[in-house]
Amino acid sequence: MTVLDRLAIATLPLIPRPVMRKLSSRYIAGETLADALDKLCELREAGFGGILDILGEDAGDEAKARAVVRQYREAAEGVRERGLDAYVSVKPTHVGLRVSEELAFSLYDELAGRLGELGLFLRVEMEDHTTTDATLRIFDRLRAKGRDVGCVLQSRLFRTQADVTGLGEGELNVRMVKGIYLEPPEIAHVDPVPIRDAYVDRSRELLERDAFVALATHDDLLAERLIAVARELGKGKEDYEFQVLLGVREPLWAAWRDAGHPVRVYVPYGPEWRAYSQRRLRKNPQIFRHVVRDVLGRS
Ligand SMILES: Cc1cc2nc3c(=O)[nH]c(=O)nc-3n(C[C@H](O)[C@H](O)[C@H](O)COP(=O)(O)OP(=O)(O)OC[C@H]3O[C@@H](n4cnc5c(N)ncnc54)[C@H](O)[C@@H]3O)c2cc1C
DSSP states (O other), X not given: OOHHHHHHHHHGGGSOHHHHHHHHHTTOOOSSHHXXXXXXXXXXXXXXXXXXXXXXXXXXXXXXXXXXXXXXXXXXXXXXXXXXXXXXXXXXXXXXXXXXXXXXXXXXXXXXXXXXXXXXXXXXXXXXXXXXXXXXXXXXXXXXXXXXXXXXXXXXXXXXXXXXXXXXXXXXXXXXXXXXXXXXXXXXXXXXXXXXHHHHHHHHHHHHTTOEEEEEOOOHHHHHHHHHHHHHTTOOTTTEEEEEETTSOHXXXXXXXXXXXXXXXXXXXXXXXXXXXXXXXXXXXXXXXXXXXXXXXXX
């Protein structure tokens, strides 16, 4: 982390709410479910699928975790009512992983059951490396119960190759990401080149075993390599899609869409936008640089 990064992070709590709101507004649909559903409708008009994420993490107790699940159920019902092509994506600590693994499993299971009735898919997200084992165990158990769920794997972690091999047989839906959490060099790549190379290798392994792979990235050079791998393996629209974050590099999404690649947009919303933005920026100051560069570039 550079001195400037440290300085930027130290001043984050001092940034006035309206300025922070403006900084965040391109990346967050709004505070309410209605805002998020409107955004999904807009995206549908433009030819993009969606993913709903309620901002927040680390539910401190069971009651808070249960409240999060209630909000996700309402979100899913809203998606169904409006007939949108969207699903929900849920962080393990948001449904109580830090309270207990059993609580998180039972809440994911309850939510997946309701989503199953609505015909909707559920993505179990991946957080920092202290949660990886428990998250994969939860994912395995949900899969074993026949729930329509997917997981996320992070190419920066050395362990990910073994995790790909360790995923059980049967239908599989994996979102591949670089990994947003900066991890120690003992367990993770820290330079961009090996993170990219590992991303391509793991995606290839997943496609070779007939998994559906959600290629979540805004890195155009990486995407070119991934498209080449998909072509080489004879994979089509039913085998992969690109996934992107709301507000990040829209021209790239349009180019992928126009070239015939499916693209799904991650739409975060909720009242916890400020705490969430600050935590994310603290964990990975690179994002702060992206945002500042982007805002300056636009103004
Ligand atoms: C749909 C989706 C779901 C994700 N889920 C998870 C998850 O469950 N767990 C996890 O650890 N990580 C997750 N991530 C984050 C991911 O791990 C990366 O941190 C993030 O995608 C940035 O990496 P990149 O591949 O886009 O490459 P980068 O090299 O970081 O970015 C490529 C270019 O995209 C632009 N850019 C990237 N991110 C931003 C941003 N936030 N704001 C402005 N510009 C930006 C910049 O111009 C940059 O040069 C997810 C990402 C996406 C798109």
